[in-house]
Amino acid sequence: MKIPAHAPLHLLHSAAIGTLATHARQPEGFPYPSVLPFAPDPQHRPTILVSRLAEHTHNLHADPRAGFLVVDAPDGDVLNGQRVTLLGTFEPVDSTPAVVQRYLRYHPDAERYLALGDFTFWTMRVERLRYIGGFGAMGWLAGTELDPVPPLEIDEETALIEEFRGRVTDASEFELLGIDRYGADLKRKGLRTRFAFDAAGLNIETLRAALQACIQHYAN
CATH class of the missing domain: 2.30.110.10 (Electron Transport, Fmn-binding Protein; Chain A)
Incomplete structure (x- = not known):
């Protein structure tokens, strides 16, 4: 099926x-x-x-x-x-x-x-x-x-998390737990959630854009 x-x-x-x-x-x-x-x-x-x-x-x-x-x-x-x-x-x-x-x-x-x-x-x-x-x-x-695409490197994920923190105005309500090529794991107001990307982020530029869309989604 x-x-x-x-x-x-x-x-x-x-x-x-x-x-x-x-x-x-x-x-x-x-x-x-x-x-x-x-x-x-x-x-x-x-x-x-x-x-x-x-x-x-x-x-x-x-x-x-x-x-x-x-x-x-x-x-x-x-x-x-x-x-x-x-x-x-x-x-x-x-x-x-x-x-x-x-x-x-x-x-x-x-x-x-x-x-x-x-x-x-x-x-x-x-x-x-x-x-x-x-x-x-x-x-x-x-x-x-489950995932045939090479995983995001640890240092790349760490860098994206730091960039994300710099863009969020209230880190106490909006925390990025992890990021991969298909989505971002978040804790928002104490609750765990998953933001799925529209398409796989195969490079850093695409992932940055996806994270920006994530921030805009939850800011509204």
């Missing part, structure tokens, strides 16, 4: 939490679901911050294969809302300054967990995904189909 262009990608940027399903060690082989926050990495893959003591972390060490479910049903009607199920493997990620800064933009409260020294980042390598966006809008995609 037909899937709207980039719909799964935008959904992964719209939600703040997901359901992680790992393989239980005891009782062996059963699905073990956990709800936890995540942030999309530059390739739109879920990045999670988990305690080394957590059961799902132990499960991932034993078997990194997992499912990850993301749902957006703002009116409470889950069956008519968007959801995407990702299948793949989770891999530990080094806590580099770039990884930490990006995650904290999405989840600033996580800084207290990082201070404990017990938490580590893991990112999902997506092999397959199934998107459901309502009647007639569903289907399977390979992980490589």
Whole structure:
């Protein structure tokens, strides 16, 4: 069936939490679901911050294969809302300054967990995904189909975020969390939102213009 262009990608940027399903060690082989926050990495893959003591972390060490479910049903009607199920493997990620800064933009409260020294980042390598966006809008995609375009470099994203901050008059009400070639993740008056671009921004000039359109959209 037909899937709207980039719909799964935008959904992964719209939600703040997901359901992680790992393989239980005891009782062996059963699905073990956990709800936890995540942030999309530059390739739109879920990045999670988990305690080394957590059961799902132990499960991932034993078997990194997992499912990850993301749902957006703002009116409470889950069956008519968007959801995407990702299948793949989770891999530990080094806590580099770039990884930490990006995650904290999405989840600033996580800084207290990082201070404990017990938490580590893991990112999902997506092999397959199934998107459901309502009647007639569903289907399977390979992980490589999520986004075939090279991701925005970290330094390019950082520069665009700084430029954005310089253009916004009230940063307390309007904060840019992340930007990619298809849209911008924002926090506006404390609420998370996604601004989808009209077309993919394949260069910095196009992305600057898209961000300006974003600012004008929310300023009116």
